[in-house]
Amino acid sequence: MNDTNEKKPESNNRPDPKLKNNKPRFSYYWIYALLAVLIIGLQLMNWNTTVKNIGWGELKEMILNQEIERLVLVNKEFAEVFIKKDKLALEKFKEVRPGEGFGSTRPQYVYNIGSVETFEKDVSDIQKDFEKPVYIENLTRRNVWGDALSWILPVLLLIGAWFFIMRMMSRGAGGGGQIFNIGKSKAQLFDKDTHVSINFNDVAGLEEAKVEIMEIVDFLKNPKKYTTLGGKIPKGALLVGPPGTGKTLLAKAVAGEAKVPFFSLSGSDFVEMFVGVGASRVRDLFKQAKEKAPCIIFIDEIDAIGRARGRNQITGANDERENTLNQLLTEMDGFATNAGVIILAATNRADILDRALLRAGRFDRQIHVELPDLEERKAIFKVHMKPLKFDESVGVDFLSKQTPGFSGADIANVCNEAALIAARRNKTEISKQDFMDAIDRIIGGLEKRNKIISPQEKKVIAFHEAGHAAVSWLLQYAHPLVKVTIVPRGKALGAAWYLPEERQITTYEQMFDELVATLGGRASEDVVFGKISTGALNDLEKVTKQAYAMVVYFGLNKEIGNVSYYDSTGQQEYSFSKPYSEATAQLIDTEIKKIIEQAYSRAKEILSENRDKLEELASILLKKEVIFREDLETIFGKRPFDESHEFNGQNGPSENAGQGSDSGIQPVEPQPAEPVQPDENQ
Template sequence: MPEQKDPNNQDRDQNANGRNKPRQGGPGGSGRGPNQPGNGNFMSRGILGWVLLGGLAIALLLLMSNQQNQAQRLTHNEFYNLAERHRDEGGGIFKEAVEVRDDRIVAELTEAAAGELDSPPNNRVYTTISTDTKAMFVMNLRELGVDVEESPGGNALWSLMIMWGPVLLIILLIYFFVFRSLRGAGGGPGGMLGNFSRSKHKVMNKEHSTIRLNDVAGIEEAKDEVNEIIEFLKNPKKFQRLGGRVPRGVLLIGSPGCGKTLLAKAVAGEAEVPFFSISGSDFVEMFVGVGASRVRDLFKQAKESSPCIIFLDEIDAVGRKRGSGFSSGGHDEREQTLNAILVEMDGFDSSDQIIVMAATNRADVLDPALTRPGRFDRQIHVSLPDIKGRMEILKVHSKKIKVSPDVNLERLARGTPMFSGADLAAIINEAAIIATMQGKEFVEQDDLEEARDKVKWGRARKSHKIEEDEKKVIAYHEAGHAIVMFYDDDSEPLHKVTIIPRGQALGTTFMLPEKDKHIISRKQLIAQMRVCFGGRIAEEMCTGDQYNGTAGDIRQASAIARAMVTEYGMSEKMGFLLYGADENPSGYPVSERSYSDDTARMIDEEVKSLIDVTYSETKQLLKEHYDQLDALAKALLKYETLTYDEVSKIMRGETLDKATVSDLLEAEREKAKPAEGGTIRPDNAGLDNDTPGAWPSPA
């Protein structure tokens, strides 16, 4: 399967140049600072709450202790009978002296006596007494030979506190933490529900803004456009002298991972001003009106900290076009949030040193009121870096790792077309990990190449077992791609070819563009189709059969041919006319085609004719170079991976002097043998689990 340029594979964030973790709170931060109103009340209430919690815990412990000391209640006759048994059995009933209190007599029984009473709590029993009967009951107990001890009074109040104290504490806790918070839920400081209306932004003060424009590479034009914003934040009087007004809002537009957020942080770092950042999704909550309230809170705090920068990331989450038919009307939460943003941006005075920056990769869905002059009237396109930009980005990220002096970053930049800055940062990081796992002292060129392939197409599945007949088909398939790419002058230069599975592909043929291309000619499109056809034709010529592994090639070739006929006007029969699906002004594709059935049939015939002609040309090319095709396929089966120089030697009929897969496997077996004995180690470390005795591919 040939390498494809995928302009949509840009979904990483290029913030690898060092991000400072924003400090929460503090002066100018989100929430309340230590010197703001309402903070003292909140702190005093918090301390009181902890005191109440501590008192509740102590009361609960006392309550549990009191429960453990509970006793079983007996009638006077039952207690008296126990006293008589105590006398008759010589002291086998009461364990200690009987305790006489103001309102009861408590005794602790022996284990045997407690068992007869079904084991009362803690083997303790009691009977109630009154003031009139106390003296008579105590005298009777002493006559029966029971030891009696009178306990001092005052326990009634303590028992009452233990019984009702936890309940009172719980009521106080509910009052302080619920009712008082609900009373301030209208948005006052400390109100429980009022916290929803506060902005969830993060603040990075100028002391912590270490990112500068020198840390941003590959987007020179965007950097030039933000210089005047930096100058305005540093010296606003310079612009006021002639009556000029710097744009209030700057909209950064670009693919994911191109450095929009990094550029905004660099502007704040260069201007040395606070940086308020928040995502568009943070405005929207389950409560209606919360988003608008958070917008007002954000802009209020920003005005208190001016000059500053407000950065709204992914603004399309709340800034989509209104009235598209998918909202619930004027009370839609997202529309209210957007309206609040529009009003706040209109409320800026000429003296307000606040710049609102926003980032999105869907500028086509933004509301026109958001992008009109006076709001986001400056749009900066942060595009994918060209070869020079990729080179600069690789230099910036490679400073953080140990790189071998022989590394050619320009070669890597050539081999990464349509890569974003985040992709390039990921390549450098993956290369460092690969070199570390192999025990190298430096990151070498091979590590960078492997990291590029891993980021773009996935990890190589070297342990994946493929049968020999299938491997032969894959080898001829990739050899067909490589032969067409090698001999077709209009095709991109060949870089390497491999039959090692990677990602979803069982084999891959890589190309290495000599330069970035912004437009593509008809000949180059035809060459791309020839490369797609090369795999299927080679399979059929060498095996006499067809396989489903060419589904991706067929899909790509069909898309190119149809685009040439319906969109690019590259068909003489169909002429210079658009037949593809257009979009209506609302931004949604039209479901009905704008041409007749006869025209549709002509389009299908023209696409089929273009594919048939190109297929025949590719088949003729492979017939002319059948010997080279066969030799290249056999070399792939032998070596598994071949570079451009090695393919060139095979095309010239030369032999390769590199070690084969069998040689490398034999070397691995020799390393696995013990020092004596000459047998392979018993643990079979490194063997393929699927096939006994088979070793993983060292390629």
């Protein structure tokens, strides 16, 4: 009983692992400092502060007075003068009188000679009548430490510099960042001592992804539920999706929910300038994981090491990266088993990953994390608006309809930007207008009302944007306009916001109408002023890419036919040749130009028929600088193509808009109007 009671305090007083990092670390620089002090001390051992330099007159006087006991000529460079002990009591030798102990055998004076022969002759002439003359002693003295330092010190400096450089290069590596531990894994471990507080409740939307990922977590918590039926948990799951959709956040939620050791690292952590380090870190990572099984390994941005092997035909494959990938493939599903080790990985470039990495037995599941739809955006807004203080005018439904195409990261940015805008305006609560300004800020950039624009340029910009608005309003399949501004934002001199229907498939007519609406700005300049400007650079780039996709990828051209040259594997990136002949390339160029010219002629035709309404709209835009849907309805009348869409207010669709479909303001690339400098269009 006593033994038991004595052991309890020991178990309760075990050091907290979280406090390990608080101990002062030993610095190797102290060793370098001690060595330097030791070398300097040894050099000072032969130095005596009581030694005094004298001239020939003083030395001659001492010789004549027979006060010198010894006269030592050292290395034929200088003479050391030792005064007789009985003479040191004299007052004139008070300054050089030695003390007891260290330094008592040192010379009292030093005389720097010129010529050895002259010095010896002079001393001999002075003492020619003395009974007991002082004879000159010749001594060759070597400075051992000085000679040694002359070749040891440079070597020590080189070794020290090498160790310093290696420490800097390997800083942050496993095992304290030393050069000898550079092959250790750099994964960050989350366990019961350093657990993650995020769980699935913090991940809004992504319901389908969470269903699949929660099954892995459930297996780690209740393995018997699956093993009794003979089932095996997938060895790996790959999270694929655009940037900002929540792949890493989902992995954090897995770490918080699973309650098992969780190793987190990036694909670039395997990359190092030393050969073989990547493969060594993979081996060390899985060795640690096996010791803590069951556990989860999360590799973010796995495309850094998972790129398909043998892709680069110009310079050959990167052997170091391929060796790292080969080791990863072997560890995931090789000869040895990895029971209880589950791999999670995330990437937005799944098309370039090696096929061996995606096969069954390695990454058994590919979980697609797509951009959120209307309902998912509502859920994401609710999560990010929890810590915000906003008034009753702000509605989650309204905001979710204003942000189609926004990722979870974009929505988080909207909420944060709205709070900053409200604080800048000294408000106590965030209003609906603050959120709208935040959305405009993210889509179009910062307003630049101080930008100097001449009246003529401003007029061209107004007609350019009015052309976009008019054409999109009068076409059935074009996205209807919600808001147009001629206030410069970012690098653009004008911008437009549209209300699209989120389609899964698109027809030729829909794409063609979008081309016509995009070319409406340049067509407006041509119709009104009879000349065009560089302001349509962004428009031309957009229509060229879209027309190219229609002809080459989607098979929407009669001349080319039902042929697609799209390569989903991405191997054409490294190919010198095109997948079609020169004759086909010429035909493709002809058809692309034909489609764009047809769209441009259609835009000019629409604007010519509505010239008076176009000028009225441009004049309103010049006056207000910002116009909304209501201004277009006043001039053109109600749009007959979208009777199901009802709008309310000047900030976009009402909260009843888009019933049955995911509708909202679709941001487009800001449309630059005529600038003075060509680089303004970029």
